[in-house]
Amino acid sequence: MLTQNPRVVFAKRPGTRIPVPGEHIIFESSRSIDLDSVPLNGGFLTKTLMLSPEPFMRERMRDLHVPSYSTHAVLGEPLVSFGLVVVLRSEKEGINPGDHLYGLTTWEAYTVQPYVEGRARHNAEEAPDYTFDVDSLALQVVPDPKGTFPWSRYFTVLGAPGLTAFCGFEGCTDAKPGETIYVSSGASAVGIVVIQLAKAKGLKVIASAGTDNKVEYMRSLGADVAFNYRTTPVADVLKKHGPLDLYWDNVGGEVVELAIEYSRLHARLIMCGSISEYSVAPEQRHGIKNTSMIFKKRLRIEGFLVPDLAPRLAPRFFAEMPGLVAEGKITAKEHITEGLENGPDALVAVLKEGGNGAAGKPVIRVATE
Numbered sequence: 091m092l093t094q095n096p097r098v099v100f101a102k103r104p105g106t107r108i109p110v111p112g113e114h115i116i117f118e119s120s121r122s123i124d125l126d127s128v129p130l131n132g133g134f135l136t137k138t139l140m141l142s143p144e145p146f147m148r149e150r151m152r153d154l155h156v157p158s159y160s161t162h163a164v165l166g167e168p169l170v171s172f173g174l175v176v177v178l179r180s181e182k183e184g185i186n187p188g189d190h191l192y193g194l195t196t197w198e199a200y201t202v203q204p205y206v207e208g209r210a211r212h213n214a215e216e217a218p219d220y221t222f223d224v225d226s227l228a229l230q231v232v233p234d235p236k237g238t239f240p241w242s243r244y245f246t247v248l249g250a251p252g253l254t255a256f257c258g259f260e261g262c263t264d265a266k267p268g269e270t271i272y273v274s275s276g277a278s279a280v281g282i283v284v285i286q287l288a289k290a291k292g293l294k295v296i297a298s299a300g301t302d303n304k305v306e307y308m309r310s311l312g313a314d315v316a317f318n319y320r321t322t323p324v325a326d327v328l329k330k331h332g333p334l335d336l337y338w339d340n341v342g343g344e345v346v347e348l349a350i351e352y353s354r355l356h357a358r359l360i361m362c363g364s365i366s367e368y369s370v371a372p373e374q375r376h377g378i379k380n381t382s383m384i385f386k387k388r389l390r391i392e393g394f395l396v397p398d399l400a401p402r403l404a405p406r407f408f409a410e411m412p413g414l415v416a417e418g419k420i421t422a423k424e425h426i427t428e429g430l431e432n433g434p435d436a437l438v439a440v441l442k443e444g445g446n447g448a449a450g451k452p453v454i455r456v457a458t459e
């Protein structure tokens with residue numbers, strides 16, 4: 091029997107614009123699949139439960155000549171992001187019907203895995219040597235078969251954002267109690283974990299976000315100074331509450347210049363992402379004008395990618411984080427959007443200042459079990 095298999099397709103590269111639903115990313119409901127007889131070819135059939143709209147997807151939509159750390163999204167194929175799926179049928183050893191898997195998957199209701207065509211793969215011709223192999227992010231059985239936590243928690247503290255924050259914080263910051271850290275986009279999925287790790291370590295935390303309810307949320311997570319960067323100048327806050335020992339950059343651009351300006355001697359700037367630049371032409375980006383302060387203050391500026399640090403730090407993350415979450419020492423919340431048809435709008439919101447306005451990591455619920 092045929093079942094509808096809607097999907098969200100990458101239809102056109104957005105250049106330097108924020109993608110437009112219906113033009114660059116299109117919801118399609120015309121396809122169907124026979125769940126009982128579709129060939130698995132040694133793989134397995136999954137039903138998509140939840141998907142994560144995230145900045146990484148925009149980076150993969152860039153023009154073909156623009157190099158980056160990831161391979162390019164493929165036109166005409168479904169979008170790919172982190173997701174939670176349940177296995178319906180399997181021909182693959184070690185994967186059984188009923189298993190819940192988390193990792194990169196396609197924006198469609200049902201998928202024969204592993205999905206190859208649309209999945210970014212390391213391609214020597216296309217990819218420069220700083221591209222990582224996304225196969226390291228392939229679907230894995232979630233290590234919590236009883237569902238102790240809400241499944242959506244895999245999209246925040248227990249999944250990729252939590253691992254990103256943990257790897258960068260433990261691997262790069264050299265944070266010491268009593269130091270001051272500023273976290274930009276502090277209410278993002280990564281930011282909320284950085285705030286909590288920093289507080290647990292005894293740091294003073296300054297954090298910014300683009301809406302007042304996110305500011306309240308960051309305060310509830312322990313941020314000592316939380317502010318709305320769209321209504322309060324970042325410089326005023328850093329001048330009053332700095333100088334900084336650490337800056338965690340999720341945003342890029344002008345805020346990096348300010349972090350340099352209000353850094354202490356020997357401060358560390360950890361570059362996790364630069365979401366303010368992903369949809370802006372290079373000539374329109376904010377150039378950093380105080381680079382000489384980097385040597386004058388002997389600053390350390392370090393970029394990191396989670397797959398580089400994960401081999402060393404993921405075992406600790408998976409050993410420690412579930413316990414901290416179960417004890418309530420690290421918390422998170424998710425903002426659920428219902429329905430794959432609303433996926434394009436949910437993705438676009440992530441890419442704009444203030445996001446969708448709500449506090450909580452955006453998650454798309456595609457189906458219940």
Ligand SMILES: NC(=O)c1ccc[n+]([C@@H]2O[C@H](COP(=O)([O-])OP(=O)(O)OC[C@H]3O[C@@H](n4cnc5c(N)ncnc54)[C@H](OP(=O)(O)O)[C@@H]3O)[C@@H](O)[C@H]2O)c1
Nearest residue numbers: 145278279280299300363364366395396441442443444445
């Ligand atoms: N290095 C790595 O391995 C790695 C891994 C994962 C993610 N990242 C990076 O980490 C950062 C956070 O990712 P996430 O998944 O946690 O994000 P997220 O939860 O999807 O949050 C995105 C938020 O970014 C803010 N934003 C969007 N456009 C902006 C703009 N033009 N200027 C300033 N802020 C803007 C918005 O919040 P507010 O405006 O309200 O703050 C938005 O809600 C991103 O830069 C991402 O690329 C890096």
